[in-house]
Amino acid sequence: VTPGAGPLGGSGVSYGIDIGGTKVLGVALDDADTAVAEARVRTPRGTGRIEAGDVADAVVAVVAELTTELTAALGFAQPEVAPPVGVGAPGMVDRSGHLRFAPNLPEGQGVDWTELIGARLRGHRVLIENDANFAVLAEHRLGAARGYRHVVMVTLGTGIGGGIVVDGRVEVGSAGFAGEIGHMVVDPAGPPCPCGRRGCWERFASGAGLGVRAREAALAGRLGQVVKIAGGDPESVRGEDVSAAAAAGDPEARRVIEEVGWWLGFGLANLACVLDPECFVLGGGLVHAGDPLLDSARAAFAELVEGGARRPQAAIVPAAFDERAGAVGAALAARQGGLW
Numbered sequence: 198v199t200p201g202a203g204p205l206g207g208s209g210v211s212y213g214i215d216i217g218g219t220k221v222l223g224v225a226l227d228d229a230d231t232a233v234a235e236a237r238v239r240t241p242r243g244t245g246r247i248e249a250g251d252v253a254d255a256v257v258a259v260v261a262e263l264t265t266e267l268t269a270a271l272g273f274a275q276p277e278v279a280p281p282v283g284v285g286a287p288g289m290v291d292r293s294g295h296l297r298f299a300p301n302l303p304e305g306q307g308v309d310w311t312e313l314i315g316a317r318l319r320g321h322r323v324l325i326e327n328d329a330n331f332a333v334l335a336e337h338r339l340g341a342a343r344g345y346r347h348v349v350m351v352t353l354g355t356g357i358g359g360g361i362v363v364d365g366r367v368e369v370g371s372a373g374f375a376g377e378i379g380h381m382v383v384d385p386a387g388p389p390c391p392c393g394r395r396g397c398w399e400r401f402a403s404g405a406g407l408g409v410r411a412r413e414a415a416l417a418g419r420l421g422q423v424v425k426i427a428g429g430d431p432e433s434v435r436g437e438d439v440s441a442a443a444a445a446g447d448p449e450a451r452r453v454i455e456e457v458g459w460w461l462g463f464g465l466a467n468l469a470c471v472l473d474p475e476c477f478v479l480g481g482g483l484v485h486a487g488d489p490l491l492d493s494a495r496a497a498f499a500e501l502v503e504g505g506a507r508r509p510q511a512a513i514v515p516a517a518f519d520e521r522a523g524a525v526g527a528a529l530a531a532r533q534g535g536l537w
């Protein structure tokens with residue numbers, strides 16, 4: 198083992214992989230917490246029956262790419278000891294690395310990921326966890342929530358993931374399932390959710406939620422400029438188009454983003470009632486909608502939170518690691534052998 202190296206890898210490098218709804222993203226972190234390599238592939242899905250093995254193969258491809266990049270960048274032939282690998286998965290991961298329930302990655306459900314990926318990455322120590330638990334670790338240790346002891350991370354991707362830090366430690370609950378905040382029901386008569394229920398928060402305030410709201414608005418004759426840019430068909434309007442148009446000053450697009458921001462602030466106000474955090478960190482692709490989203494979320498939060506004028510102001514800030522938070526946290530946790 199090289200002097201000064203991390204406890205698990207002779208090179209002091211660890212890998213973090215985040216399995217998302219659209220991409221598998223990996224980073225290599227050195228022992229000074231600097232990302233020294235990055236790789237990504239598309240999450241296999243969409244056509245035919247996608248097996249968990251295909252997703253595991255994608256993880257292996259990202260690991261191989263990271264090793265290739267490191268070899269080129271750092272000039273060593275092979276890491277002396279295979280770097281430990283943290284893998285974040287969307288959904289309910291139990292304390293033994295099983296993904297028990299994953300509405301946004303159904304092909305990965307019920308699978309022993311530690312075994313499935315471990316068998317493909319012989320020599321690496323593999324740690325599987327919920328992706329947002331990794332993300333909150335990264336933001337708390339190194340990112341936007343540094344210095345706060347009570348933090349809630351909200352990742353606004355395809356769905357909504359949640360990670361919770363209580364008194365400086367990641368709280369995973371009794372079975373490991375704490376932080377499934379995207380499936381708090383905010384409207385029992387609301388739209389169906391892939392989890393099998395109705396009106397979950399992520400139907401309203403995630404990237405997918407923005408997409409649905411954007412198409413509704415377009416079909417109702419709003420969003421004229423965005424529809425034009427999208428090729429004239431209201432059905433083909435995507436959330437990203439609305440975010441871009443709002444950022445460019447389109448008032449109709451801005452209004453739709455603000456509606457999503459209201460739902461975001463509404464959910465944060467509910468979370469504050471349970472957890473009383475000092476800081477909410479917002480990650481995931483939807484955060485690229487920027488100030489129109491954040492300002493409306495802050496305004497809705499201030500209006501809706503219990504005892505708003507009589508409690509300390511909670512910070513609501515974008516993630517420092519952007520889409521990489523889950524991967525960076527996975528690498529941190531892999532290096533130390535767990536979330537703690």
Ligand SMILES: [Zn+2]
Nearest residue numbers: 380390392397
């Ligand atoms: Zn749900």
